[in-house]
Amino acid sequence: MIDLLVLALMLAGALFMLVAALGIVRMPDVFMRMSCNAKSVIIGLTLLLLAFTLHFREIGVGSRAVATIAFIALTVPVASHRIGRSAYLRGVKLWDGTIRDELGEALEAARKNGENDADR
Amino acid sequence: MPTADLERTPPWSWREASTRLAFLTGLWLLLTGADAGSWVIGGPAVLLATLLSLRLRSPVAWRWRPAGLLRFVPYFLWHSLRGGLDVTRRALHPRLPIAPALVYHTLRLPPGPSRVFLANTINLLPGTLSAELQDSRLTVHMLDAALVNVMELQRLETRVADLFAVSLE
Amino acid sequence: MLETASFWVILPILSLSLALSFIRMVLGPTLPDRIIALETIAVISVGMIVVYAIATGEGVLIDLASVWSVVSFLSIIAFAYYIERWRSKL
Numbered sequence: 001m002i003d004l005l006v007l008a009l010m011l012a013g014a015l016f017m018l019v020a021a022l023g024i025v026r027m028p029d030v031f032m033r034m035s036c037n038a039k040s041v042i043i044g045l046t047l048l049l050l051a052f053t054l055h056f057r058e059i060g061v062g063s064r065a066v067a068t069i070a071f072i073a074l075t076v077p078v079a080s081h082r083i084g085r086s087a088y089l090r091g092v093k094l095w096d097g098t099i100r101d102e103l104g105e106a107l108e109a110a111r112k113n114g115e116n117d118a119d120r
Numbered sequence: 121m122p123t124a125d126l127e128r129t130p131p132w133s134w135r136e137a138s139t140r141l142a143f144l145t146g147l148w149l150l151l152t153g154a155d156a157g158s159w160v161i162g163g164p165a166v167l168l169a170t171l172l173s174l175r176l177r178s179p180v181a182w183r184w185r186p187a188g189l190l191r192f193v194p195y196f197l198w199h200s201l202r203g204g205l206d207v208t209r210r211a212l213h214p215r216l217p218i219a220p221a222l223v224y225h226t227l228r229l230p231p232g233p234s235r236v237f238l239a240n241t242i243n244l245l246p247g248t249l250s251a252e253l254q255d256s257r258l259t260v261h262m263l264d265a266a267l268v269n270v271m272e273l274q275r276l277e278t279r280v281a282d283l284f285a286v287s288l289e
Numbered sequence: 290m291l292e293t294a295s296f297w298v299i300l301p302i303l304s305l306s307l308a309l310s311f312i313r314m315v316l317g318p319t320l321p322d323r324i325i326a327l328e329t330i331a332v333i334s335v336g337m338i339v340v341y342a343i344a345t346g347e348g349v350l351i352d353l354a355s356v357w358s359v360v361s362f363l364s365i366i367a368f369a370y371y372i373e374r375w376r377s378k379l
Contacts, residue, residue, distance in 0.1 A: 003290055003291055006291060006343065007290070007291060007294050010294075010295065010299045010340060010343065011298065011299065011302075013336065014298075014299045014302040014303050014306075014336070014340070015302065016204060016208070017302070017303055017306045017332070017333050017336055018302055018303075018305060018306045018309075019207070019208045019211050019212065020306065020329055020332075020333075021305075021306035021307070021308075021309035021310045021313075021329055021333070022211050022212070022306075022309060023207060023210075023211035024309070024310060024313045024322075024325055024326060024329055025309050025310075025312055025313050026211055026216060027211070027216075027218075028216075028218075029220075030319065030321045030322055030325070031220070031222075031249055031251065031261040032218060032220060032261075032263060033313070033322065033325050034249055034325050035207060035243075035247065035248070035249045035261065035263050036207045036210070036211055037325055037328065037329050038243050038244065038249070039200065039203040039204045039206075039207050039243075039244055039246075040204050040207055040208060040211075041328075041329060041332045041333075042200065042204070042244065043200070043201065043204035044332075044336060045332055045335060045336055045339075048336045048339045048340060049339055051339075051343060052339050052342060052343055052351065055291070055343045056348045058348065059153070060153035060348075061348035061349070061351050063150045063151075063153070064150070064151055064351045064352065064355060065339075065351055067147070067150060067151060067355065068351065068354060068355040068358060071355065071358060071359065072332075072335075072358055073244075075358070075362040076243075076244075076328075076332070076362075077240040077241065077242075077243040077244050078240050078362075078366075079328060079362055079365045079366060079369070080243045080249065080328075081239055081240050081243055081249075081250050082365070082366055082369035082370070083321050083324055083325060083328075083365065083368075083369045083372075084243075084249050084250060084251045084252075084261070085250075085251060085252050085253075085369070085373070086321060086369045086370075086372040086373045087251075087319070087321035087372070088251040088252050088259065089252065089373055090321075090372060090373070092319050092321055093319075094220075094222065095220060097218075097219070097220065098220045098221060098222060099219075099220070099221035099222070099265055151355075
């Protein structure tokens with residue numbers, strides 16, 4: 001029973017990793033690649049580490065797995081922010097479709113976009 | 121963060137130092153499974169880490185609220201899960217549904233660690249990524265520049281203000 | 290059961306993810322893109338260590354996983370720092 005749960009967690013975690021990798025290949029610019037990467041990578045690794053904790057069920061290794069989850073959850077967003085910032089400051093080219101404007105105008109454009117694209 | 125201030129180490133109190141020492145000791149205990157022999161290395165490591173963390177403290181005084189943390193953690197977990205599912209949907213969708221935008225968001229949080237915390241937290245929420253934080257202007261990249269996402273940002277700001285016990289301007 | 294599943298299903302999925310990340314690493318086109326690929330590769334390899342630990346029952350491998358995640362974080366921060374300061378074109 002527990003083995004099945006461990007297996008399900010591992011599978012879900014591995015699939016999230018696959019999505020992260022697929023995301024960085026498919027997305028058209030740095031920021032979108034990073035967006036995809038940071039979120040799915042954290043969830044994927046958290047699920048794998050949860051599977052690990054559940055499989056071993058010992059205080060010693062379990063606590064280290066939880067500490068690793070906490071560490072990853074603290075550092076991956078920081079790393080993404082740093083890379084994003086350096087890319088932004090170096091003026092990396094954005095994808096052509098990117099709206100680059102003040103908040104109000106961006107929202108206006110987004111609303112228009114929503115009207116055109118009804119199936120979303 | 122203002123870089124000029126980093127040169128200056130703010131004075132620290134014994135109370136603060138002992139809190140940090142206790143936390144790092146606890147962390148060492150957790151990581152080594154309270155193995156007695158590990159203290160040969162652990163003792164000096166914990167002491168040095170405490171000194172380093174005092175040396176690298178934020179120049180701005182700040183505090184956090186445990187009740188705010190309790191409210192923040194479930195919110196954060198739920199929304200980062202949503203964020204993961206959201207990018208999963210986008211990355212797997214054959215037509216790649218994205219409408220990205222670079223949005224300049226004026227922060228209502230006061231200067232200090234709460235702003236940096238917000239900038240980092242944004243990275244895990246659905247479709248947002250912080251590109252730059254300069255004074256009160258946060259440049260956010262959005263996968264989908266929809267109104268809901270901007271409102272989400274403002275809600276997150278309220279949560280962070282609650283966590284750091286600061287008021288929004 | 291877990292051992293078979295890990296070696297025949299989970300690790301192949303992770304290997305495929307690694308291969309995809311390598312594609313991005315090769316394609317670039319800019320340095321930040323490659324660093325993102327590097328970050329993904331690092332996290333996937335931490336995941337592989339964790340799965341291998343489950344498959345073989347070697348709990349101590351978690352130490353390797355946590356140390357590796359610390360080191361990869363530091364390398365990414367260092368890269369980001371130097372990109373911001375490098376004068377040359379990306």
